[in-house]
Amino acid sequence: MRPEPRLDIIGAALADPTRARILCEMMDGRAFTNKELSCAANITPPTATAHLKQLEQAGLTTSMRSGRHVYHRITNEQVASALEKLSTLTPSDHVRRAAKPDSGVLLARCCYNHLAGRLGVWITDNLLDTGVLQLAHGVLAPGPRYHAFLTDLDLNPPRVSAHRPVAKFCLDWTERRNHISGPLGIAILEKALKDKWLARQRSSRALTITPDGKIALTRHFGLSDSALDCLGSSVRSMAKR
Incomplete structure (x- = not known):
């Protein structure tokens, strides 16, 4: 198997319009809760959780806990620039x-x-x-x-x-x-x-x-x-x- 970049993983993460909407919401550099992103994308929080999991697995987003809340944001400046x-x-x-x-x-x-x-x-x-x-x-x-x-x-x-x-x-x-x-x-x-x-x-x-x-x-x-x-x-x- 040739060591090629897994562009298919990134492509799959970007292929869903809802995940694209979530990424666009994050493109101002701030961190958002699951509830905030679900409202922005007009989906339920459980659905947002599933989408966020795929985005994080693809390396496009990261999450952090602060108190009782988990916040999600674009992984870094390089990812934002690529998007x-x-x-x-x-x-x-x-x-x-x-x-x-x-x-x-x-x-x-x-x-x-x-x-x-x-x-x-x-x-x-x-x-x-x-x-x-x-x-x-x-x-x-x-x-x-x-x-x-x-x-x-x-x-x-x-x-x-x-x-x-x-x-x-x-x-x-x-x-x-x-x-x-x-x-x-x-x-x-x-x-x-x-x-x-x-x-x-x-x-x-x-x-x-x-x-x-x-x-x-x-x-x-x-x-x-x-x-x-x-x-x-x-x-x-x-x-x-």
Whole structure:
């Protein structure tokens, strides 16, 4: 028997629409109870337990006990990245048709531990255009304004290494363009949530830009009111198609 990767195990775990829905619910990086996931997938808790068991056996999720509750989450960043890449291969027209103009899922959302959606792509473009990041031999690296940017946002320099660069491109599922993941992407999302620039939406990966967030995004990323309106208009236009 040849030592080939068991892609069939992963494929079987992803083949059920309910398990796919559960994974999507976890893609904002948080941990969920069985009851929360069963409600999100519109199934009974015992059915959710069976699905979660198969996902964990495939290595896609992990569970942990805290007090009386067991929490489930995506196994790690590598699994989340692989799932996001697979998502870009799937049709997304239904997302645009089903998205409400104010749902926010197309405008801004969590991609496990970093920012995605139209806002994530905008910020990535801004970081490259302003010299915070630069491409060096096909790899993202700190640019001439990197340290000034960290100081301005009051961020500690993220830990990086030869095997963990400051940022990586992550192909956005709905935009089909790159946003950034990696240490800097994680730090930006954590800062935005901590300082309440962005607010999580209940039962969704979507993020809402707060009034304070509009001010901060304008200051740090050049996202003016007109640019924000343009992003929102583009999302509403796509949602109507």
